[in-house]
Structures are given as structure tokens and as C-alpha cells.
Amino acid sequence: xxxxxxxxxxxxxxLVGLLALLSVGCSRASDHTRTLTLHQSWPLAVGTEVAxxxxxxxxxxxxxxxxxxxIHMPFDGTVEATPVNKxxxxxxxxxxxxxxxxxxxxxxxxxxxxxxxxxxxxxxxQLVFSMLRRQPxxxxxxxxPSPKFVEQMLAR
Amino acid sequence: xxxxxxxxxxKKQWHAQLPKPLQxxxxxxxxxxxxxxxxxxxxxxxxxxxxxxGLLFIMGTRFQASATNGKSDCRRIVEPSVVLSRQxxxxxxxxxxxxxxxxxxxxxxxxxxxxADLELRDGISAQREAYPLAFDPKTWLxxxxxxNEYAGYAFSFQQ
Numbered sequence: 001x002x003x004x005x006x007x008x009x010x011x012x013x014x015l016v017g018l019l020a021l022l023s024v025g026c027s028r029a030s031d032h033t034r035t036l037t038l039h040q041s042w043p044l045a046v047g048t049e050v051a052x053x054x055x056x057x058x059x060x061x062x063x064x065x066x067x068x069x070x071i072h073m074p075f076d077g078t079v080e081a082t083p084v085n086k087x088x089x090x091x092x093x094x095x096x097x098x099x100x101x102x103x104x105x106x107x108x109x110x111x112x113x114x115x116x117x118x119x120x121x122x123x124x125x126q127l128v129f130s131m132l133r134r135q136p137x138x139x140x141x142x143x144x145p146s147p148k149f150v151e152q153m154l155a156r
Numbered sequence: 157x158x159x160x161x162x163x164x165x166x167k168k169q170w171h172a173q174l175p176k177p178l179q180x181x182x183x184x185x186x187x188x189x190x191x192x193x194x195x196x197x198x199x200x201x202x203x204x205x206x207x208x209x210g211l212l213f214i215m216g217t218r219f220q221a222s223a224t225n226g227k228s229d230c231r232r233i234v235e236p237s238v239v240l241s242r243q244x245x246x247x248x249x250x251x252x253x254x255x256x257x258x259x260x261x262x263x264x265x266x267x268x269x270x271x272a273d274l275e276l277r278d279g280i281s282a283q284r285e286a287y288p289l290a291f292d293p294k295t296w297l298x299x300x301x302x303x304n305e306y307a308g309y310a311f312s313f314q315q
Contacts, residue, residue: 093310094310094312095228095296095298095310095311095312095313096228096229096271096284096298096310096312097274097276097284097298097300097310098284098298098299098300098307098308098309098310099253099300099307099308099309099310100276100300100308131276131277133277133307134253134307134308135253136252136253136254143277144277144278145276145277145278146275146276146277146278146279146280147278148275149274149275149276
């Protein structure tokens with residue numbers, strides 16, 4: 001008879017423990033988010049829907065077939081999550097590189113937060129990359145990246 | 157019967173060689189009765205051990221994350237004594253992006269140092285200059301130019 005309540009309280013403890021773990025895990029994931037306004041607005045941008053399908057890259061984006069390989073930090077900086085229409089992307093920025101932001105969509109297991117140059121920040125099957133330059137009105141314009149810079153982000 | 161006896165004796169020997177906390181876990185293995193009537197201190201100890209390792213791991217990644225704001229890589233020191241006053245910083249922030257470089261140079265002539273040139277946009281070289289703040293020397297204002305055009309600023313935290 002005393003076995004029943006004991007087992008029950010153990011289940012309760014397990015549940016409380018699980019909830020505690022979940023809350024710790026979720027609180028760590030909730031920071032590092034940034035939203036921004038693009039200078040260009042095209043109707044078919046990343047994350048919009050057409051005929052029930054999601055647009056995975058728009059005008060100005062460069063899609064790279066990474067085959068699951070790692071993406072590396074091009075300099076010391078920060079990785080932040082950003083919602084782009086209905087898809088999830090990350091923004092890479094650095095205090096040493098003013099006026100520019102780098103948007104990466106299709107990143108799996110993105111490592112948000114501060115990173116050193118060269119460290120892996122996630123991987124991708126099809127990586128959708130765009131380079132953003134700050135405009136005087138505070139919006140961000142998609143510009144043409146140099147192949148050298150893209151290479152720096154991939155080859156390590 | 158003598159066979160099982162021998163096996164039992166062997167088991168006892170094997171257990172005796174293990175450290176004390178492990179012995180107390182293994183002597184009731186496999187656990188037939190769960191939850192056990194008396195606490196298995198070995199298991200409790202193992203639990204605390206795992207929790208401690210987990211905590212250390214989390215702390216480790218936290219500290220690593222906060223320490224990754226490195227030092228900016230100066231390629232050439234231009235004027236070692238230059239620092240920005242509050243007034244100069246305020247004036248610099250009023251210069252709009254796309255202004256001519258001379259507008260910035262009218263406020264502060266020489267930077268503390270120049271960082272390595274970058275090629276971000278295709279075919280356009282970007283130059284970067286850094287100014288430590290007089291009232292917070294570990295924070296640098298970094299300005300980026302593309303030729304004669306001022307492109308923007310960022311704050312870089314030195315450690």
C-alpha cells in the first residue's frame with residue numbers, strides 16, 4: 001500500500017524536474033532577436049507565399065548549395081534570429097564592420113550570440129545569403145556581395 | 157548448488173574492488189523493487205554529480221559567450237593619443253550616411269588607428285578607422301568609408 005503514493009510522488013518530482021529543465025532551455029533561446037526594415041520591397045520576397053508554396057529566395061538573394069556543410073563567422077560578431085515574413089533567418093553583424101549586415105536564411109541549428117571569427121554558426125542544405133547596407137533613413141538595402149567575402153564565410 | 161555459490165562469491169569479490177559509492181549502487185543491481193525502501197545514496201550522489209557537471213558545462217558556455225568580444229585588429233596606429241570627447245561623439249553621430257568624408261574629418265581629423273581594408277560589396281574597397289571614447293576607453297567608435305563616402309558607424313567593445 002505505501003508503494004502507490006511513493007511512486008506517485010516520484011512521478012510528480014520527475015514532472016517538476018522536466019518543467020524546470022524546459023524553462024531553463026527556453027529562457028536561453030529567447031534572447032538575440034532583431035527585426036529590420038528593408039529598403040526594397042518586392043512582392044515575392046523570402047518567406048512569402050504564392051499558390052500555397054513558400055518563396056525560399058527573392059531578388060538580390062544568393063542561394064548556395066551547401067549540402068549540409070558548416071557556415072563560419074567572417075569576423076568577430078553576433079548572430080541574431082530575425083523573422084522574415086513566414087520563414088526564420090539569422091543576421092550576422094559586427095562592431096568592427098559598420099554599415100553592413102548579413103542575412104542568412106535556411107540555417108539549421110543556428111548558434112545565436114557572440115562568436116569569434118572562423119567559428120561555425122550553423123549548417124545549411126540550401127543557404128540563402130544577402131548582404132545589407134545601411135541607408136540614411138535607417139532602412140537596409142540589399143547590395144551585391146563580393147565573391148571574396150562569400151568565400152570567407154564558407155571556406156574554412 | 158555449488159555453482160551458484162561460487163558465482164555469488166565471485167560477484168562479491170568483484171564488487172569489493174570498486175570504490176565505496178559505486179558498491180552501494182551495484183549491490184542491489186538489478187533493482188527489483190522501485191522505489192527502494194531506503195535511499196540508495198550512491199544513486200543520489202551520482203545524480204548530484206551529473207547535475208554539477210551539467211551546471212559547469214552551462215557556466216562554461218556562458219563565460220565563453222561573454223568573452224568573445226575580442227580586440228579590434230589595428231593595422232596601423234595613426235595617432236596614439238586620440239580619444240573622442242562626448243561632444244565630438246555627439247557631433248559625429250549627426251553626420252548622415254553617404255556624406256563626404258571631409259564632413260567627418262572636420263570634427264575629428266585623425267583616428268587612433270586604421271583597421272584592415274575590406275571588400276564587402278563587389279569591386280568596392282572599404283576603409284575603417286577607430287576612435288576610443290575618452291569617457292569609456294574600452295568602447296571604440298568604428299567608422300567605415302567607401303572611397304570618399306562615409307558609410308556608417310558601429311560601436312566595438314574591446315576586452
